[in-house]
Amino acid sequence: MTATPTTEQATTADGPDTAPAVAQAEQHAADAEQTLAAMEERVRDGDEDVTPAQLAEARELGRFARLRAEAARRKAERATAKAAEQERARLTAKAVALVDQEADPATVATAYEQARTALAALVAAVTAHDNALHQAAHLLRQADAPPIIRYVPVQRGEHTFQEAEHAPASRTAPTVEHGNSAALSLSTGRARNTIGTGPTLATLLDETAHQHGVAMPAGETAFTAAPIGEHAHRHADRVRRFLDTATAQTPETTK
Template sequence: MTTTTAAQPGSETAVEQAEQEATEAEQLLTALEERVREGDDEITPDQLSNARELGRFAKLRADAARRKAERTTAKAAEQERAAHLDQATALAAPGGPLDADALAITYATARAAVRAFITASETYNTTTGQGARLLAAAGVPDSTFGPTPEPGTAARWGTDRFRLADGSTYYPTGTGLRLAVLLDDLNTEFHDIPTGAFHPPFVRTPISDQATRGRDGHPQLHVLAAEQAGGAK
């Protein structure tokens, strides 16, 4: 990849001025020579010599201005390159956005939070069954195939769904479905979480397929997180 660095302010102006002076000196010499050809006796050899030397000197100055501009541009390009290298290095510094260990910490935190959510969700689902069994023990009939219970009364449907007299209804929903809602919400919030170049969007690719690719990716957060936790999975 080629990077073009603009000339420093003033360098182009200096070159243009020097080139203009060289052009004017050449034009002056040409005009004097033409006057001699036309028979102008007032033009002396010294005038031609001076004009010729002036033109040569002006060309040298133009060359010097160009070289100086090139050196200035090259120096600026080198400074810009060094600055980019420093910026890239800073990105990978500890605590920066490319700190894999810091990212692994957030991975471990997210994993613990999802684990806690799964546990709470499964507890919720299991407890609905306990509630339904308690209502059954209290003599509340199973209304799965019977008449619709009257509002304001406790009711149950089978062994895992029930309603209390205050209208509160409880029934289990698959924890995987709840996770799907969570991930879909995040996917919407982040405008389609990418799975990688040339791969289908996150929500259209099986989790198992993505996990296989992710475990071979870099950095391997699951490995770093386990190492930070002393080998705990």
């Protein structure tokens, strides 16, 4: 792919740099003015070798040199204006290309729906997992399954202590946490417990925010520093309008 030239490169490609030409023309004009001033001073000093024709010629040369200097400046200004216009056109075209290629609202709307579907599946999986554990723990308590943790006497010197340990557990003789907990064990030392849809979603969003640089509008509280409900209350209407508009657009209207 050919790189787009910068303003400096574009100016050089269009023609030679006009700055030296302007400086040279201005120097010629200054030299002509100095020559005329010197001749006039010679006349004031009584030098009879300076003729009126020479003075007239020097004045005309000075005027011509000033005109050439003005012409060089105007040419430089036109070149600068042309280069600036070309740069504006280049930046405008680049901005439009970015919008066309990478700012497609329909793409965002599609990804949003895919993410919502995936999150719904995650919530459903966690809910099914937790419900199953709650029901299983209830059944095991009805079956008088022993608790996950038991206390055994341990002799240390002259004293006996009750020390907690995992009770033996297997798939045919599980253990269960008594009370309202859904914790249970099908293998000694390995407890199964609920995870919760809220903690799961919160952890997922926090990981996403840190790994992918989730940003809030300038001046607002960071995504992970305020309740999700607060962010949603502030932005849900705008996001919904964006998604509704993006979903309603056809390929022709997105061009």
